[in-house]
Amino acid sequence: MSPRAAWRLESLGFSQVFDYVAGKVDWLAGGLPVEGNLADLPRAGDVARSDVPTCRLTEIIGDVRARVQASDHTLCVVTNDEGIVLGRLGPRALRGDPRALVEEAMESGPTTTRPDDPLEAITERLQEARVGSILVTTPEGRLVGLLYRKDAEQRLGEAPG
Amino acid sequence: MPTSIDRDDVQRLMREGAQLVEVLPPAMYEEMHLPGAVNIPLKDLNRETTAKLERDRPVIVY
Numbered sequence: 001m002s003p004r005a006a007w008r009l010e011s012l013g014f015s016q017v018f019d020y021v022a023g024k025v026d027w028l029a030g031g032l033p034v035e036g037n038l039a040d041l042p043r044a045g046d047v048a049r050s051d052v053p054t055c056r057l058t059e060i061i062g063d064v065r066a067r068v069q070a071s072d073h074t075l076c077v078v079t080n081d082e083g084i085v086l087g088r089l090g091p092r093a094l095r096g097d098p099r100a101l102v103e104e105a106m107e108s109g110p111t112t113t114r115p116d117d118p119l120e121a122i123t124e125r126l127q128e129a130r131v132g133s134i135l136v137t138t139p140e141g142r143l144v145g146l147l148y149r150k151d152a153e154q155r156l157g158e159a160p161g
Numbered sequence: 162m163p164t165s166i167d168r169d170d171v172q173r174l175m176r177e178g179a180q181l182v183e184v185l186p187p188a189m190y191e192e193m194h195l196p197g198a199v200n201i202p203l204k205d206l207n208r209e210t211t212a213k214l215e216r217d218r219p220v221i222v223y
Contacts, residue, residue, distance in 0.1 A: 001184055001185065001203050002222045002223050004182055004203060005184040005206055006163030008203070008206045009163075009182075009211065009220055009222065010162075010163060011205065012206070012207070012208060012211055013216055014211075014214070014216050014220050015212045015216070015217070016217075016218070016219040016220065017162045017163040017220050017222065018164050018166045018170065018171075018179070018219060018220065018221045018222070019165050019166065019172050019221075019222055019223075020166055020167075020168075020170075020221050020222065020223040021165055022167065022168070022213075022223075024193060024194070024195065024223065026167075026168055027171075027195055029166060030168050032172075032192045033196055034194060034195060034196065035192055035193070035197075035198075036190070036191060036192050036193040036194050036195050037191055037192055037193075038192040038193050039193055042192075047218075063178070064166050067169065082181070085188075087217060091199070093172040096196060098177070116193075131191065156195050159205075
């Protein structure tokens, strides 16, 4: 929508027109402030942990396992050089053959949510599915972080009202 | 030609006094918008609705 708006503004005589195509979702992914009636609504991007370990398709499980063990997490997100999520290595995969390639052991196409998705709705989904975490990505698939259900429940418990 | 920009560019241009215009429907704007943004939905963009914008200052649309 914004590219058409940008061109329309140029046609109306504006000479310095900039198009922020990624828009509000990207803005929230950066943890930046917003205004509006629902500005204070807790969202996925508010609670997602950005320090989740990442790895590449061509790494071996043994190397990745060591990195994960040195972190506060139990899984690794498989990304490319652009930060796009390609898969996920859970605890079971990380316990597998240490010489295996990440590409062979990963879960492809993991479920994701967007940083602007309301936290309450996501938490309900996680509770119903009995899932402990979900990846948060931009609409383009770029990793924002890992949202833990326990973090979300804690945040919602702290929320006023 | 309009220039595509990223989040860092938006922040820099905002500091430099750029005008922010959200072109999404009003209900989406009311829920949440970038600080200081005004709402002119795409279908309403015309000379009248943009009259309050300054033509010699940068404009960011999203």
